[in-house]
Amino acid sequence: MIDDPELTHGYVDATLRAEFPDLGLVYTEVPVRPRRSPPEVRERLRTASDRFTGAKAVTLRQQPIPWAYRVFFRHVGIDPDERRTPIEAIALERMRAGGFLSRNVVDDALLLATLETGVPVLAFDAAAVDGELGLRVSPGGESLGELPLSSGQVVVADGVRALAVLFGETAEGCGVQPSSQRMLLAGVRVKGVPEVSIEEALWVAAETVSDAD
Amino acid sequence: MAEVLDARVAPQVVDDLAIRRQLREQVARLEGELGALFCSTYPRTGFDWNVGSRGGPRMLSLKELEEVRDELAAKLQHNRRVLGDRTYVEELHRRRIEEMLLEPERHKFVRVRNEDIGERGCKQWHVLPRYGLIGMLMNWWRVKISSGCPLAGGLGPPLPSDG
Numbered sequence: 001m002i003d004d005p006e007l008t009h010g011y012v013d014a015t016l017r018a019e020f021p022d023l024g025l026v027y028t029e030v031p032v033r034p035r036r037s038p039p040e041v042r043e044r045l046r047t048a049s050d051r052f053t054g055a056k057a058v059t060l061r062q063q064p065i066p067w068a069y070r071v072f073f074r075h076v077g078i079d080p081d082e083r084r085t086p087i088e089a090i091a092l093e094r095m096r097a098g099g100f101l102s103r104n105v106v107d108d109a110l111l112l113a114t115l116e117t118g119v120p121v122l123a124f125d126a127a128a129v130d131g132e133l134g135l136r137v138s139p140g141g142e143s144l145g146e147l148p149l150s151s152g153q154v155v156v157a158d159g160v161r162a163l164a165v166l167f168g169e170t171a172e173g174c175g176v177q178p179s180s181q182r183m184l185l186a187g188v189r190v191k192g193v194p195e196v197s198i199e200e201a202l203w204v205a206a207e208t209v210s211d212a213d
Numbered sequence: 214m215a216e217v218l219d220a221r222v223a224p225q226v227v228d229d230l231a232i233r234r235q236l237r238e239q240v241a242r243l244e245g246e247l248g249a250l251f252c253s254t255y256p257r258t259g260f261d262w263n264v265g266s267r268g269g270p271r272m273l274s275l276k277e278l279e280e281v282r283d284e285l286a287a288k289l290q291h292n293r294r295v296l297g298d299r300t301y302v303e304e305l306h307r308r309r310i311e312e313m314l315l316e317p318e319r320h321k322f323v324r325v326r327n328e329d330i331g332e333r334g335c336k337q338w339h340v341l342p343r344y345g346l347i348g349m350l351m352n353w354w355r356v357k358i359s360s361g362c363p364l365a366g367g368l369g370p371p372l373p374s375d376g
Contacts, residue, residue, distance in 0.1 A: 016272075019230075058251075061251060061252075062248050067245060067248060070244055070248070071240065071241040071245075073269070074240050074241075074244055074264075074281055074285070075237050075240060075273070076269040076272070077266060077277065078270055081262045081264075082263060082266050099372065137271075137272060152271040152272045153271045166270045167270060168270065
């Protein structure tokens, strides 16, 4: 068990806030030691696999939180049937692979958090983040590593640069590395998702990582 | 008419944000209805759920939001119609199963599968003669209900070890 993680509300730039008043990014910093998941976490994944049935996967889009992210995907020009929302991607992978396969403690923690709450959780190497984390619109002429960003694209950024396309690629070196010692866990809030779900998602991810230590 | 042409009349100020908000609400409602329809259609296949992506995540223009809304509405209407047609045919098949059970001799060799009535699985109702050729000559017919899908070939390869 861990204490409630200290949550910080990231900035949302004015353009985005005017368009999506309920959009937000909540994050917390936790210590991490990236490695193979311990048996307890793998056992949790196995139990979660057994509980996650096909019927649940089919009706997922009717549940309030997964539906809220599908709607947000539509609002920002993503077809959620083409690029799946994180929870739907997890469900699809469960059906395809026959279970939740363990990758490493960080990925497993993010998976469990999203699975239990429906809220997508992102992780960044704390050492690669400079300043406050937030959501903004790319002004154009900006790039994510070698990937050029188009004007108007929604990105997760720190005070200096774009770290990731929202629900997309992460800039090289910004994700959690094997050498990372601290990481930022960030939950994306959209309209229809209660604040408590975001907090719970971050808590589950932080707890899974800390329990593994 | 004179009033319309009067240049002194101030043009109406259009609240762009309000229009966009309304469009987003319409998109949300349509997405909810499409999700409910998706669940209703399961396990049927052959429906098209894709509404073109707009290269997101990015801020969509008013025109793009309208396009998303219109495409969702069109997709919803189309899929509802397809589902309506399918359920009508499925109902006919269900009725046929009842008729087969009541009077098998009037439906010789007819076979109705689970997928014909919109259900999953391999169950089927097949009208066959009792005792083969003798049954055919004597007009003894019965409905044979299959017991389900054939058993899997084996356990298959083990999952990658994570222990």
